[in-house]
Structure formats: structure tokens, C-alpha cells
Amino acid sequence: MARPPKTDAKDTHRLILDAALDLFSQGGYAGASMRQLARAVGVRESALYHHFESKEAILRALLDELGPGQSRQLDAIDVPAVVKQLKGGKAFLKLIGRTLVELWATPKEQKIARLMMGEGPRLAALGVIDPRQEISLARSRMQRVLGELIRLEKSPVDAADATTAFMGPLIMLRALHLVMASGPPDLGAFRRDVDRHVDFFWRAMSKT
């Protein structure tokens, strides 16, 4: 035993973080033990401490890696170009809705969402990721996109209000279909709800 030969080598560091995301998102940070984690990885507890200083260090590394979230991708959107290409602001919003659904539905994002929701207020104390700040960042990025859309459409609505009205239902539907769901998520129902939400939202947006 002791150190395994190269052929059996696995990236234990990686495996620890993956298993930690699994366990922490299921049972919560306090609810998961180093023992369970070692078991899931397939090593002894002491081997975990070779890779990380402590249980908290594993959570920190995990959150650090999950990083600033995917809302960054919104910055890359050239709103006028895409709206023109899709021939309309409504189609543009539908695309955004659908894109978010696919992104959120990945197993990893589901686990991240559960962890963030579950540990929520406690995470800020760690100083790695502040969920409030994450939300506020995602919000202002979406507001930039909607602001440009509003300008293009010559809509009279306020960008901040539109952001609340657009994001709120999306987040609620995400929680309903992905975070709270027990079995495998019903993506068809999720997509349908998101589409209907965009239709409704567009009524308020487009009204002169």
C-alpha cells in the first residue's frame, strides 16, 4: 500500500473537490464529515489532510474555484448585433432565457446553486464568496443588457425595474425546477415556464 503506483494514480486533489461539492450540496457543510468525504474519494481521512489543511480549507478552495459565477458571460453579449440578427427583442430575451436554462441545468450548476442557497448567509463570513455580492454583480450585468435592449426598443421602462421583473421569475423558476426538485428535473416544463415568462415580461417592456 502506502503510495499507489503511477498506473493507479488519480488526481486526488480534483476528486476531493468534486466529492466535496457533492457532499456539501447534499447535506450542507456542517452535515458532511471528513470521513464521508474520504470514503467518497476512496482514501483515508489523513490523506485528505495532505491535500488540504482543514475541512474549511476544502470549502474555501471549492468556492474559490467556482469563482465569480457565469454571469460574466453576459458582458460579452453585443445586444444590438444579436437583436438585429434574431429580428426582435423578444426573440433575444427568449434566447437568453433558454441559454440560462441549459446552463443552470448542468449537474454542476445545480449542485453549486444548492450549496449557495443552503449555506447562503454563512458563506459571507468565510470571505471567499459573498453570495449577496454575486447576486448584485449578476444583477448589474443583466441590467446593462436590458438597458441596451430598452434603448433599442425605445421602451419607456426603467432598466432597474425591468431587471427585477425579468430576473425575479427566472430565479424563482430555477429554484422550483432545479434546486428544490427531488428527482431528475423536468427541463421541458422549465423551458415552457421560462418562455411564458418572457412573453409576459415582453408585454410590460414593449408597451409604449
Next chain:
Amino acid sequence: MARPPKTDAKDTHRLILDAALDLFSQGGYAGASMRQLARAVGVRESALYHHFESKEAILRALLDELGPGQSRQLDAIDVPAVVKQLKGGKAFLKLIGRTLVELWATPKEQKIARLMMGEGPRLAALGVIDPRQEISLARSRMQRVLGELIRLEKSPVDAADATTAFMGPLIMLRALHLVMASGPPDLGAFRRDVDRHVDFFWRAMSKT
């Protein structure tokens, strides 16, 4: 020592449940210990077991007591009467929004929301309260109210879609201002955001 004289008697059962809501909402169920709980109540651990069979029994009793939530109050609303009294559907929705803010802002409701959000998917397994079912109940109650309003206003929108559009931002704002907040909540900002949300929502509702 042993049993305290009547004059010092406190309702330990009550104190345990109150302290449990405190601790569970702060550190999560797994993160809170019977030792902390006993300490908070001011008795020995063994005294806790006189009142409850186990740690889980305390959580069960707590959830049982929190019961079906406050969404039940929506059933009592006579929509046509209140709309008539307030002279308009928009004022009616503003009142609903404001009422929810005051209700959600109570310390107890804040703790309940944190607990529900934090333990979220794990609670269903206990079989006392299923958060998904709670949400779905609250949803259909709100849908009844909005459906009646839609009929009164002769709005062409679908009641289910309107419910998503109305509740989504409210829940998001609640999470932002009350659940995630660290210090004391800024109720003024919360109310302002809710008012603006109702204004925006009304655009979509009232458009013919």
C-alpha cells in the same frame, strides 16, 4: 437544584423550540448541537431529552408548529370588495405587496425563511413540511387572487403567468433584503423596491 421551584418555572418546551429556531436558522440543523441548544435554553442537555425524544424530534415539532405558513391568509381576501374600496387594482396590489413586506420582516418569519431556504431540499425527507408543496400552495392561493383581479380588470393575461411575474420578483426581493441581509434589514428600501415592482407589473397586467 434538581427541579426548580414554581416561581422560577419557565416554559422550557417553548424555550427549546424558540432557541432551536434561532440556532437552526443560523447554523443549519446539522451545524447546531444539542449542547448549544441546552446552553441557549439554560438547562442541561439531558433536560432537553425530557421534552423531546431526539434532536430530529425538535426539528419536527418546530416545523409542525410553523405549520402551513401564512399564505392561508390569502384565502380570506374578498378581491372585488377590496378593489372597490381601494378604487383600483393597482392600489390593491400595492397593499398586498406592503402587507407581505411587513409580514416577512418580522424576526420570526425571517428566521423561518432562512431555515426553509437553508435546509430546503432536506426537509422534504422528514415528511413534516415539504417546501415545494408549501410554495405550490402559496402559488395557487396567489393565483386565485390574481385571477379574480384579472377578471375584474378585464385583462387579457393568463392568471398562472401573472402569478409567476408577480411572485418571482417579490421572492427575489425578499431573499435580497431579508434572507441574505447581514445587518438589520433596510425596510424602506425593501418597500420602495416592492412598490416599483408593482408599478412595473401593472403595466403588463393592465395593457389591453
Next chain:
DNA sequence: ATTATCTATAGATCTATAGATAATGC
């Protein structure tokens, strides 16, 4: 020499129980 594992264990903490003790209510 360094890296990654193991065995073994320390020491803290946790849930829960046994049995003693004193107040209460009949």
C-alpha cells in the same frame, strides 16, 4: 529528497441514557 498514501491514535465533541433529587399535584 519529495510526494502521496497508509495505520494508529489523540482529543474534542456530539447524541443519548441511567439514575439521583427535589418540587408539584393528587
Next chain:
DNA sequence: ATTATCTATAGATCTATAGATAATGC
């Protein structure tokens, strides 16, 4: 007799460390 507490403790589990061992890379 019943109820509500206490002291004391069992036994499980948890985080973390010490020290041995074997593979790797120089």
C-alpha cells in the same frame, strides 16, 4: 406518583496529527 431538573457517563463520531512506508523524480 408525576414532573422537571440535575450529575455523570457511555459510546459514537468527528477533526486533525504523528509517524511509517512505498513510489516518484532528481
